[in-house]
Amino acid sequence: MTALETRPSDAFANDRAHVFHSWSAQGALNPLVVAGAQGSWFWDEAGNRFLDFSSQLVNVNIGHQHPKLVAAIQEQAGKLCTIAPFHANEARSEAARLITEAANLTADAGWDGKGLDMVFFTNGGAEATENAIRMARLHTGRHKILNTYRSYHGATAGAITLTGDPRRWASEPGAPGIVKFWGPYPYRSAFHSTNEVEETERALAHLADVLMVEGASNVAGIILETVVGTNGILVPTPGYLEGVRALCDQHGIMLILDEVMAGFARCGEWFAFQAFGVRPDLVCFAKGSNSGYLPIGGVVIGRHVADSFRDKAYPGGLTYSGHPLACASVVASINIFKEEGIVEHSRMLGADVIGPALADLQAKHPSVGEVRGLGTFWAIELVRNRETREPLVPYNAAGADAKPMGDLAAACKAKGVWPFTHFNRLHVVPPCNTPVDEVRHGLAVIDEALAVADAYVTA
Ligand SMILES: Cc1ncc(COP(=O)(O)O)c(C=O)c1O
Numbered sequence: 001m002t003a004l005e006t007r008p009s010d011a012f013a014n015d016r017a018h019v020f021h022s023w024s025a026q027g028a029l030n031p032l033v034v035a036g037a038q039g040s041w042f043w044d045e046a047g048n049r050f051l052d053f054s055s056q057l058v059n060v061n062i063g064h065q066h067p068k069l070v071a072a073i074q075e076q077a078g079k080l081c082t083i084a085p086f087h088a089n090e091a092r093s094e095a096a097r098l099i100t101e102a103a104n105l106t107a108d109a110g111w112d113g114k115g116l117d118m119v120f121f122t123n124g125g126a127e128a129t130e131n132a133i134r135m136a137r138l139h140t141g142r143h144k145i146l147n148t149y150r151s152y153h154g155a156t157a158g159a160i161t162l163t164g165d166p167r168r169w170a171s172e173p174g175a176p177g178i179v180k181f182w183g184p185y186p187y188r189s190a191f192h193s194t195n196e197v198e199e200t201e202r203a204l205a206h207l208a209d210v211l212m213v214e215g216a217s218n219v220a221g222i223i224l225e226t227v228v229g230t231n232g233i234l235v236p237t238p239g240y241l242e243g244v245r246a247l248c249d250q251h252g253i254m255l256i257l258d259e260v261m262a263g264f265a266r267c268g269e270w271f272a273f274q275a276f277g278v279r280p281d282l283v284c285f286a287k288g289s290n291s292g293y294l295p296i297g298g299v300v301i302g303r304h305v306a307d308s309f310r311d312k313a314y315p316g317g318l319t320y321s322g323h324p325l326a327c328a329s330v331v332a333s334i335n336i337f338k339e340e341g342i343v344e345h346s347r348m349l350g351a352d353v354i355g356p357a358l359a360d361l362q363a364k365h366p367s368v369g370e371v372r373g374l375g376t377f378w379a380i381e382l383v384r385n386r387e388t389r390e391p392l393v394p395y396n397a398a399g400a401d402a403k404p405m406g407d408l409a410a411a412c413k414a415k416g417v418w419p420f421t422h423f424n425r426l427h428v429v430p431p432c433n434t435p436v437d438e439v440r441h442g443l444a445v446i447d448e449a450l451a452v453a454d455a456y457v458t459a
Contacts, residue, residue, distance in 0.1 A: 011045075023167070037064030040434040042418070050413065053430050053442045054420035058229060058261050058377075059287030062333055062342065063431040069293055072332030076325050085121075085321040092121065092322035095330040102270040102334065103283060103300045116283060118306040120314075121298040121322040125260035125286035126154025128297040129223065131316055132282045133158060135301065136221030136254035138315070139308040144214060146207075147223045148183035150231040153258055162223060165231055166396045181210045183224065184237040187370045187381060188389065196237040204243040216251035221282075226272035229261035230422050233379035235372055241278040254281040254305065260297065261377075264288030265337060265432040268347025268375030275374065281305055288432070290333045296326035346432035350375040353436055354428055357443045367392060367453035378428040380446070382408075385459045391424035392453055404456050411449035417442045 011033045021029055035045045040063050043049045055061060062069060076091055083089050096119040103116040120135075122128045133145050147153070149164035160167065161174030168174065182190035184203040191202035211219060222244060228234035248255045257280040262272035266288055269275050273283070282305060286297030320326075337343060350373065358371035358378060369383035369391075382392035382405075393405050405421050412419040412426075420427040426446065430439060 039063045039065075040431045040438050048416070050416055050418040051430070051438060051442045051445075053412070053417050053428060053446075055376075055429050055431050056292065057287070058266070058420065058427075058429045059292040061265050061288035061346075061376075061432045062291040062336060063433055066291075066333075066336060068336050069291070069329060069332050073293060073325060073329050076328030080324050082320075083324055085317060085319070089322070089324050089327070091324045091327040091331060095119070095121075095322075095327040095334075098331060098334045099285070099289070099298070099300060105270055105274060115303050116280075116300045117303045118301040119298050120301060120316075121296065121327070122286075122318060123295045123320055123323075123326075124154075124297045125258075125284065126156040126159040126297075127318065128260060128284035128286055128299050129153040129159045129162060129256075129258055130156055132256045132258075132284050132299045133162070133221055133223060134316055135282060135299065135305055135308075135314075136256060139305045140220040140252065140254060142218055142220040143177045144219045145178050145221050145223060146181060146210065146214070146219055147178065148225075148228075149180050150183065150185065150234065151225055151228055151258075152230045153223065153225075154260075179210065179214055181207055183228070183234065184240050185232070185234050186237060187372075200237040200239045200243065203237070203240060204247070207244065207247060211247060211251060211253075216253065219251065219253050221254040221256050222248060223256040223258055225262060226257045226259055226276070227262045227267055227374070227377060229377070232381070232422075232425060233373045233377055233427060235374060236276060241273070241276045245278045248281075256280065256282040256284065258284045260284050260286040261288075264333075265343045265346040266375055266377045266429075268343065268350050270343055290326060290329040291431075293329045293333075294323070294326040295320075296323065296330060340433060342433045346375040349432075349434070349436070349439055350378070353439050354378050354443070357440070358428065361443075361447055361450065364447070365450045365454050366457045367450060373428070376428075376430055376432045376434070380426045380428065382424050382426065382453050384456055387459060390458075392456060393424050395423060397423065404453060408449055408452045411452045412445055415445045415448065417445040417449075419446070 033045050034042050040052050041049055042052055099119050100117055147162050151164035153159045153162035158175045160171045161178045164180055184199045186196055186199045189199055193199040193202050245255055257273050259272055263285045273280055281302040283300040290296055362368040362371050367382050369389055370381045372379055384390045393402050409419050409421050420429050
């Protein structure tokens with residue numbers, strides 16, 4: 001029997017017997033056996049259909065099985081499946097050209113030759129952040145990297161040390177030279193701010209203090225998620241990223257923006273930093289660049305950083321760096337984004353559909369403490385008490401403590417919407433090209449399901 005002939009029951013049984021799953025205790029898993037997917041929907045072998053309000057792991061920005069993307073991969077497979085990274089190749093060259101073109105869209109005349117001109121390809125996001133911090137260290141000749149709590153940067157050794165959430169704990173002590181600080185989060189301010197202006201000022205003053213006591217001249221890079229993803233869709237407060245850029249300029253520090261989740265239309269821009277008018281030195285990308293149809297990621301490198309490796313070798317590489325099949329899928333995906341206006345569609349969904357609908361949910365449901373986001377990148381933060389802002393479930397809750405969120409997710413799934421939940425939040429992150437009526441349908445299901453969360457409200 002070939003793999004494709006296995007019966008559904010075999011797929012499940014073989015998974016349970018032989019597939020070791022990410023981030024999970026292996027004993028109690030009950031994975032859905034997915035039979036197929038199209039557009040913003042996927043379905044199981046019994047024919048149960050789910051509207052994908054998670055874009056899987058917030059990566060299927062173009063939706064499932066886009067016919068032109070599938071065709072481009074098939075065409076490339078017929079031409080050249082693989083070639084070593086030291087050769088040049090049409091798909092890789094074009095992918096790099098298109099990515100840098102998108103990254104430089106908002107560059108102005110004052111960009112100072114720091115154009116984001118080069119791409120180092122990886123197989124995913126973690127390798128992108130690993131290589132970005134390596135580049136910053138080698139370019140500056142310094143060692144320390146600063147980054148925020150409430151962040152995720154991947155699960156390899158350096159990337160998990162960067163990660164500012166509980167997924168890091170089991171891998172500690174991690175790589176040396178990585179220091180954490182607090183970023184802006186007005187709803188749960190680390191600085192007891194009462195408004196966004198204060199939050200920006202205090203967060204920047206805090207970062208300046210951290211630089212002082214760590215010794216700014218030791219710091220190679222500051223790496224931030226432009227808009228924090230899994231840890232809460234934390235949109236930077238006005239002026240914050242500009243302020244971080246100014247501190248970096250003052251001290252000769254590389255600003256690395258991790259756009260693995262926030263990039264490629266998710267925030268209604270090609271790159272999220274374009275919504276905030278900042279110029280990073282290095283940008284990490286992965287997920288939305290080809291919607292995960294094949295594994296790929298990378299670092300977009302400012303010319304000034306790339307020039308450090310003009311005469312001396314860059315000490316890093318991967319067998320599959322710039323894999324032709326994956327690169328062909330990036331080329332096709334970017335071209336489809338342009339043809340179908342997917343960046344603009346995502347921006348419109350945020351401004352005209354999701355944002356207003358979530359504001360209505362906040363007005364209606366006592367469990368909704370705050371809603372925030374942009375494009376197709378939104379969070380509903382759930383609380384038991386709006387006054388105290390006590391979260392619906394504790395930070396990093398598991399088991400019985402996490403039950404309210406588990407019940408909420410189950411209520412969405414029972415009505416055919418697959419949600420993305422994390423801690424006390426439900427994220428609204430459908431594919432960036434989801435039609436308006438399907439987005440409205442998903443939001444209506446969430447509206448009904450929120451009764452589950454409302455039942456826990458104490459005040
Ligand atoms: C912001 C960010 N950076 C890095 C990563 C790691 O990417 P990967 O899982 O492809 O290694 C992720 C994954 O979710 C992410 O959201």
